[in-house]
Structure formats: C-alpha cells, structure tokens
Amino acid sequence: MIFDYADFACTEIINSVRAATYSQLYCLPIECDACPELPCALDHGDLQADPYEPYTDPATDEAPWYDPAVPASADVLGFMGLDVTGFHSSTISRTPIPLVGDGSALGIARRAHRVITYTVLMIVRDECALSYGLEWMAAALTGCCEDGCDGAELGVFACCPECEGCDAMRYLYNVGLLEGPTVESLEYLSDGILARITYSLIAGTPWIYRNPIAASETWYDLTAGTVVVTDPDTVYDECEGAADCLEDPDCPSPPSIVRVPVPVDPCYPTGSATFLRTVISIPTTDVPNRLDMVPVLELDVGATDLRRLVVRFRSSLTGADCADALLDPCSVCADLQIPFLPAGSKLVVDGRTQRATVECETELVGTSTTSPPLYGAQGDAFQWPVFQCPEGMCIEILTTQASTGAGTMARVLMVTRSDAG
Structure with missing residues (x-):
C-alpha cells in the first residue's frame, strides 16, 4: 500500500499531493514524489480545466481540516505521508498442540487483528496552526462511534492510481484509533513548521477488500x-448426501450426541x-x-x-x-x-x-x-x-x-x- 493517501471514517487524513501543492504557495522546501494522478483519481478539482490544477489553497478548496470559524485552519497546509506499516504481512497464525506421543496437532488457524502505523508530515505556517492541526487530526482519527463502536472504514491505494477508475483502491473495516497522534519531532523554518507525527490504527477485521466485482x-x-x-x-x-459406505445395515451406529437446539424462525x-x-x-x-x-x-x-x-x-x-x-x-x-x-x-x-x-x-x-x-x-x-x-x-x-x-x-x-x- 502507498502512504500518499488515506481516508478514515469518510475524512481525508493524508493527501501528499494536496500538501505539496499548498506548501509551494509559501515556498516551503518540501520534496514530494507523490502519485501525479492521485487528485484526478479522487475527482478533485475541475477535470476539464486547462491547465488542470486540482488544488488552490485550503480555504478556496475547503480542505478537510478547513473551518471558517477557526482562522488558523487556513494556515494548515496539509498532511504528507512518509511511511506506513502493517499491510504487507498476513495476520494468520496457529498454535500447535503437543501430542502425548511424537509430534503435535496443528491447531486451528486464525487471523488476528491488524495494526497499521502511519508516519505523517504535518505542514503548518505558525504555532497557532500547529495547535489547531493537532486538534483536528486527533478528532478526525477518533472517527464516529456507531453500531456498538465497531469502528469505521479505512480507504487506501494499493499503488499509484490512474486518472480513470479506482481499481487500485482498497478498504478495511471495523477500524479504530489504537494510539496517537504523537509528535515525534518539530522543525522550524523561516515560513513554517514541519511536524513529524505517528499514529496507529487497529483493524478488527483483518481482511483487505477490493471494489465490488x-x-x-x-x-x-x-x-x-x-x-x-x-x-x-x-x-x-432433493439433494441428499452420499451414504456412508462403512455403515453396516445389520448393526447401525449409535445415535449422535444430542446438541443444544438452534433458534429457528418461528x-x-x-x-x-x-x-x-x-x-x-x-x-x-x-x-x-x-x-x-x-x-x-x-x-x-x-x-x-x-x-x-x-x-x-x-x-x-x-x-x-x-x-x-x-x-x-x-x-x-x-x-x-x-x-x-x-x-x-x-x-x-x-x-x-x-x-x-x-x-x-x-x-x-x-x-x-x-x-x-x-x-x-x-x-x-x-x-x-x-x-x-x-x-x-x-x-x-x-x-x-x-x-x-x-x-x-x-x-x-x-x-x-x-x-x-
């Protein structure tokens, strides 16, 4: 999975192209090699415009964190992905059970939860924007608590998407915040502040889903x-299973153990x-x-x-x-x-x-x-x-x-x- 984009609980958290574009407005020295067709795949901006420029500034674009009631939100320039872990490994495991004699029983294979950790660069213009950006990120990663707090949807890209279609999109469900966001370091520039942030999500359902067929x-x-x-x-x-070839008609097997009845539609x-x-x-x-x-x-x-x-x-x-x-x-x-x-x-x-x-x-x-x-x-x-x-x-x-x-x-x-x- 790429780290240039992440959407959690229907809110864009990471968009490296957006962050790089806004940073260029203030000549901040941000190096970004993000997916060039990411905005087009997300249907951001006017696709028919010539030239196609998907992002202008946080206020004009109504960026996910922008709030007209909070002036400092316009000075948050975006969240750029730096790294992500937790996608490339299977969650399956099993615990062998030693036998009395030689060897072991394999045990039941099961899949545990999945832990996904992001490292993000938050780009802001001043201390007020830094404070608001951390407030917004903490609130956005909390998501919404519905259906017994089973978690939200996480949307990511498996690879750099092309402009047409979203075949590279992947989804995880029952996802919630495990830890963070935590500020690992701050770098003060003449026209802004760079905050290196980490946070971890936990996916109660470990599977990674594609778009429907x-x-x-x-x-x-x-x-x-x-x-x-x-x-x-x-x-x-009409569909009866094949008879057991070892069943002796002259000596039937003992009756099966009576099981607890399962409720049926009354x-x-x-x-x-x-x-x-x-x-x-x-x-x-x-x-x-x-x-x-x-x-x-x-x-x-x-x-x-x-x-x-x-x-x-x-x-x-x-x-x-x-x-x-x-x-x-x-x-x-x-x-x-x-x-x-x-x-x-x-x-x-x-x-x-x-x-x-x-x-x-x-x-x-x-x-x-x-x-x-x-x-x-x-x-x-x-x-x-x-x-x-x-x-x-x-x-x-x-x-x-x-x-x-x-x-x-x-x-x-x-x-x-x-x-x-």
Missing part, C-alpha cells in the same frame, strides 16, 4: 422477475407459494483467482411490505449460464432468508463487516435504523458466507409475488478480499 453492481427490479410456483425447501430434500412458512425469481450471473472471468469473495446485499423495498425474502447462492463452473445451476439442487452454497421488511425501507446485509441494517422512515424521529433477524436454509441459523473457490456464481433472489410492490429493487455486490497487500 463490476458484474455484480447492476440493480434489478424484482417485480420483473420470473413467476414460479415453488417450495424453496424442496431443494434440500414464523417460517412451509409449502409452495408463488414467487418472483430474479437470477444474477457472475462469470468466472470476473472472479480473481485465489481470492475469497463475500456478498453485500442492498435492497430497497417498494410500496408494500415484503413478507418473505430468499437470497440463494449457487456455484456455477462457468457462471455465464445459470440454467443448469438452477436445476441442480446440490449447487446451493448458502441461503439468506428474512421474514419481513416494511414498505419503503432500505436493507443492507454486509458480508465485509458482518452487520445487517434496515433504515425506515418514521413519523416522529425521521429515519430509524435497526438490525433485522437473519435466517439460513429452512429458517435455521444464518452463517455469513465466504466463497473460497474462484468459480462463477448464480445468485437467486426469491420474493413472494403478492408482497413484491412496485419499486422493489435489489443488487448483490460480490467483493473480493485478501490477507495482505
């Missing part, structure tokens, strides 16, 4: 789906019903090899209450034609089922953060946000799916025809992730 970004009108009369549960009745319907089926195809050619994928479901409920939603993920070797996958009951990889969503609500089920939210308009307090119950196959417990094979995929969305109102739209973003970058 392009083939999954299309929104679908669920009212235009194919009408089918089906019982979604029959797919599990209102889960059974039997056939009329559904609208929408199928999304993810071709194999769009899936990077050897990278995991997780889904992000976004759904806007239309004019009526939606009383049954089934999102089913099926494997497909080609991903181009889902007809065969729909006929194969054993192609089902994972199920997501939600029993009820009110009219006009917005649902997000995010496999990156493993959180689900529903936003509803209310008469008294405006928008209300809550967490919906999620169920798996046949109303059983839901498990967050991770698709580890570089295959194509068929995503099947089923909603009852009677409850799918006008304006019901959905898309399922497929996002790849890595353990180092």
Whole structure:
C-alpha cells in the first residue's frame, strides 16, 4: 500500500499531493514524489480545466481540516505521508498442540487483528496552526462511534492510481484509533513548521477488500422477475448426501450426541407459494483467482411490505449460464432468508463487516435504523458466507409475488478480499 493517501471514517487524513501543492504557495522546501494522478483519481478539482490544477489553497478548496470559524485552519497546509506499516504481512497464525506421543496437532488457524502505523508530515505556517492541526487530526482519527463502536472504514491505494477508475483502491473495516497522534519531532523554518507525527490504527477485521466485482453492481427490479410456483425447501430434500459406505445395515451406529437446539424462525412458512425469481450471473472471468469473495446485499423495498425474502447462492463452473445451476439442487452454497421488511425501507446485509441494517422512515424521529433477524436454509441459523473457490456464481433472489410492490429493487455486490497487500 502507498502512504500518499488515506481516508478514515469518510475524512481525508493524508493527501501528499494536496500538501505539496499548498506548501509551494509559501515556498516551503518540501520534496514530494507523490502519485501525479492521485487528485484526478479522487475527482478533485475541475477535470476539464486547462491547465488542470486540482488544488488552490485550503480555504478556496475547503480542505478537510478547513473551518471558517477557526482562522488558523487556513494556515494548515496539509498532511504528507512518509511511511506506513502493517499491510504487507498476513495476520494468520496457529498454535500447535503437543501430542502425548511424537509430534503435535496443528491447531486451528486464525487471523488476528491488524495494526497499521502511519508516519505523517504535518505542514503548518505558525504555532497557532500547529495547535489547531493537532486538534483536528486527533478528532478526525477518533472517527464516529456507531453500531456498538465497531469502528469505521479505512480507504487506501494499493499503488499509484490512474486518472480513470479506482481499481487500485482498497478498504478495511471495523477500524479504530489504537494510539496517537504523537509528535515525534518539530522543525522550524523561516515560513513554517514541519511536524513529524505517528499514529496507529487497529483493524478488527483483518481482511483487505477490493471494489465490488463490476458484474455484480447492476440493480434489478424484482417485480420483473420470473413467476414460479415453488417450495424453496424442496431443494434440500432433493439433494441428499452420499451414504456412508462403512455403515453396516445389520448393526447401525449409535445415535449422535444430542446438541443444544438452534433458534429457528418461528414464523417460517412451509409449502409452495408463488414467487418472483430474479437470477444474477457472475462469470468466472470476473472472479480473481485465489481470492475469497463475500456478498453485500442492498435492497430497497417498494410500496408494500415484503413478507418473505430468499437470497440463494449457487456455484456455477462457468457462471455465464445459470440454467443448469438452477436445476441442480446440490449447487446451493448458502441461503439468506428474512421474514419481513416494511414498505419503503432500505436493507443492507454486509458480508465485509458482518452487520445487517434496515433504515425506515418514521413519523416522529425521521429515519430509524435497526438490525433485522437473519435466517439460513429452512429458517435455521444464518452463517455469513465466504466463497473460497474462484468459480462463477448464480445468485437467486426469491420474493413472494403478492408482497413484491412496485419499486422493489435489489443488487448483490460480490467483493473480493485478501490477507495482505
């Protein structure tokens, strides 16, 4: 990952090109070899202007730290990245367990949190600006405390981006401030002050995510789906596992240990019903090899209450034609089922953060946000799916025809992730 740009909790913290441009206004001797097309990739400034000059001064550009109520904020000239650590190493580890005899059991492999440490050069014109710049950075790195303080999003670039597109963008989630910001050194110049600052972030979710696969970004009108009369549960009745070849019919194995029952959907319907089926195809050619994928479901409920939603993920070797996958009951990889969503609500089920939210308009307090119950196959417990094979995929969305109102739209973003970058 490059250290010339970082966006935390939707606030630009580091932008080396911006800092270098503002420093040149006051002839400060700042050497910067930052990515030249960074401002264009961020869509900063007037891209049609000739010449293209993305940055003018903190006040004119309304730089992230600029506050018209604080005059000293105009004398903060920016934050330039100097170094970053914590991205290039995997977080996976395991603890072997010694056996009574020779050797050890491997133990369970798990991924710990990720610690990311930045070294930044803050450039200011005077002591007042220095004080304000430190105040702003400390506040910005605190982020926002929502959803049980699970942290915010960190956006970085894996390499210098090109002007067109943001394929180099990477994201981390559940990120919060671990330590700092700490001033390591101060250098006083004739026209300004250079402050060398370090701070550390902790990513509770260690994965590094890319942008969603392009083939999954299309929104679908669920009212235009194919009408089918089906019982979604029959797919599990039709796909039975192979019998154990060691099972003796004359001497059956003892019964399995009784497990603690898992709560199921108390209102889960059974039997056939009329559904609208929408199928999304993810071709194999769009899936990077050897990278995991997780889904992000976004759904806007239309004019009526939606009383049954089934999102089913099926494997497909080609991903181009889902007809065969729909006929194969054993192609089902994972199920997501939600029993009820009110009219006009917005649902997000995010496999990156493993959180689900529903936003509803209310008469008294405006928008209300809550967490919906999620169920798996046949109303059983839901498990967050991770698709580890570089295959194509068929995503099947089923909603009852009677409850799918006008304006019901959905898309399922497929996002790849890595353990180092």
